[in-house]
Amino acid sequence: MEFTGKTWKFGDNINTDLILPGRAQLFTEAEQLRCVFEANRPGWVDEVAKGDVLIGGYNFGMGSSRPAARSLRNTGLACMVAESINGLFYRNCVNWGFLALECEGIFKAFKEGDQATVSFVDFTVKNRRTEEILQGRLVPDVLLTTMKAGGVLPLLETEGLIGSAK
Amino acid sequence: MGMTAIEKILAKNSGMDVVKPGDLVVVKVGTAVLYDNNFAPSIWRDILKVHNPENIVVVFDHRVPAKDIISATAQQTGRNFVKKFDIQRFHDVGAKQGISHVLVADYGYALPGSVLVCGDSHTCSAGVFNCAARGTGAPDMFYAVTKGETWFRVGETIRYDFQGLLPPAVSMKDVFLHIADTYGSHANLNVEFGGTALPELSINARRTMTTMCAELSAEFATFEPDQVMLDYVRERNPTSFEEQYPDEDAIYLDRRTINLDEIEPLVALPDTVLKNSQKVGEVIGTQINQAFIGSCANGTLDDFAIAAEILDGNKVSADVRLIITPGTQNIYLEALRRGYIETLIEAGAVVTNATCGACGGGHLGILASGETCITASTRNFKGRMGDPDSKVFMGSPATVAASAIKGKIADPRDFLN
Structure with a gap:
């Protein structure tokens, strides 16, 4: 599984209240999507295109348990790569089916707008402009399988434990 | 090789002899706390089977009494879930109303040495009871409630020892701000608390600290057990438990002593x-x-x-x-x-x-x-x-x-x- 896309850069400690503000917590998925990064980067949801790649700094996604990873997935981003990903946010990436990779050095290696090729086979990231290749942190098989399958909800549905989405 | 308190709790609940940083463990969930946001129309999926209704707590706390039609609908869905599976530990609007993490403390739901999950980030609060308590996402909660287990990545642990006495008008909130200011993020790390000051620190004060550890981005925040804590839980919950003490030769990423006398507002x-x-x-x-x-x-x-x-x-x-x-x-x-x-x-x-x-x-x-x-x-x-x-x-x-x-x-x- 490999993606090539245009990159968007966000810094260190990007928190869940920026990704999905509290006021939108009970909104529908479609309404939540409209609010992504409204406080720190208004208008971005209209600029990001399907297949793009988000580049983050340290501790990306710190904060709340809210479905912020689902909202990022819903923007059409192919995946995200950050220096490090907050533990709770990482769980939400796995469980909402949003492909996420931790990769040291990623932030400096990219200028916003560079094309990135991200591999979820060998967990490398290539900058198409500079040709630099970075090695990301391995995603354990069981978590990768869940991420690729769209998260845990489809699994629980298949097992007859939860009902289908309305 | 010795283990920290959280490593021992995770080992005990995953059936492993040894758990170490870098491991991915599957643990049985002792307590799963659902709250009003989980039942929101944009999140909720009808649960068809639960692993064990006795392990489930349902709390409405974020928007009570309901502040709008969406939150009213979420609470209505929650009440139907409680009825369907005959959930006994239910905190609706009324006398038993409160914030989930505070109720977990007041009702003794968090048993020392066990695993507790809730889809709210401040669930680390219950670490005050020597519990592996962690905020998860909503899908995690569907998994824990239906399958009775969850997974954790095991991180390294930083140990804080408190000594001395808090000056007047200084509280554990100030101690927390001191730690957050001095050491910054603890992302992907556990924190363990102990030290000679413990007997003078109320459960409320300790719980301010564990709750705030979400703001350090810590994975687990765990207090070493002491008599004050054990008595507090036993007064509230007759269920037996096995608290977990860190080994003397536990390996910490760092050990830091906090002298409470020196903390200012x-x-x-x-x-x-x-x-x-x-x-x-x-x-x-x-x-x-x-x-x-x-x-x-x-x-x-x-x-x-x-x-x-x-x-x-x-x-x-x-x-x-x-x-x-x-x-x-x-x-x-x-x-x-x-x-x-x-x-x-x-x-x-x-x-x-x-x-x-x-x-x-x-x-x-x-x-x-x-x-x-x-x-x-x-x-x-x-x-x-x-x-x-x-x-x-x-x-x-x-x-x-x-x-x-x-x-x-x-x-x-x-x-x-």
Whole structure:
């Protein structure tokens, strides 16, 4: 599984209240999507295109348990790569089916707008402009399988434990 | 090779002899707490089977009583779930109402040595009871409730030893701000607390610390067991448990001693608590529009006792709205019996029912553009309590109470003899 896309850069400690503000917590998925990064980067949801790649700094996604990873997935981003990903946010990436990779050095290696090729086979990231290749942190098989399958909800549905989405 | 307290808890609940940093463990879930947001129409999926209804707690806390049609619908869905599976531990609007993490403490739901999960980030609160307690996402909760297990990545552990005594008007909130300011993020790390100061620290004070560890981005926050904690749990829950002590040769990434005598009132500047605090003297005089004491971190009797002591005989500034939100209705009632509520209301505070309320910008005290709040709650992210252009400073309940009187950030030591 490999993606090539245009990159968007966000810094260190990007928190869940920026990704999905509290006021939108009970909104529908479609309404939540409209609010992504409204406080720190208004208008971005209209600029990001399907297949793009988000580049983050340290501790990306710190904060709340809210479905912020689902909202990022819903923007059409192919995946995200950050220096490090907050533990709770990482769980939400796995469980909402949003492909996420931790990769040291990623932030400096990219200028916003560079094309990135991200591999979820060998967990490398290539900058198409500079040709630099970075090695990301391995995603354990069981978590990768869940991420690729769209998260845990489809699994629980298949097992007859939860009902289908309305 | 020895293990830290959290490694031993995870080992015990995953059936492993040894658990070490870097492992991915699957553990059995002792307690799964569902709350109103889980039942929201944009999140909820009908649960067809549960692993064990006795392991489930259901709480409505974020927006109670329902503040709009969506939250009313979520709570209606939650009530139907409770009926369908005959969930006994249910905290609806009413006498047993409160914030989930505070109820978990007050009802003894978190058993030492066990695993507790809840889809709210401040679930680490229950680590005060030597419990592997962690905030998860909503899908995690569907998994835990239906399958009775979950997974954790095991991180390294930092040990904090508390020694000495807190000075007057200084609380564990200030100690937390000191740790967050000095050491910054603890992302993907566990924190373990112990030390000679423990007997002097109330469960409420310790729980302020574990709750706030979400703001360090810590994975697990765990206190070493002591008699105060064990008695507290046994008074509330007859179920047997096996608390877990760290091994003497446990391996820590770092050991840090915090001398409580040296801590002063601190205030975190807006947007983050990480490396962003100053001594209260540095920010004295900053004008505020709102002051808030509440949340899972600071909605306890200890917090209202100090606030009432400072506000007794004083008046809240005409330019400030002081909002007080108890962590549970039981705390509210006890604060009323002790006279704190009367003192607070006479001073000009507004006391709300128990709920998360203003902390998450959900209801009961939302900030407008350009407004400034000083809060004793959990989080001061940009836009957290309202408009993205509002500002949130964070301090202890004492600092917030003193600031409400002055109409600007003030030193609580000026109000105590």
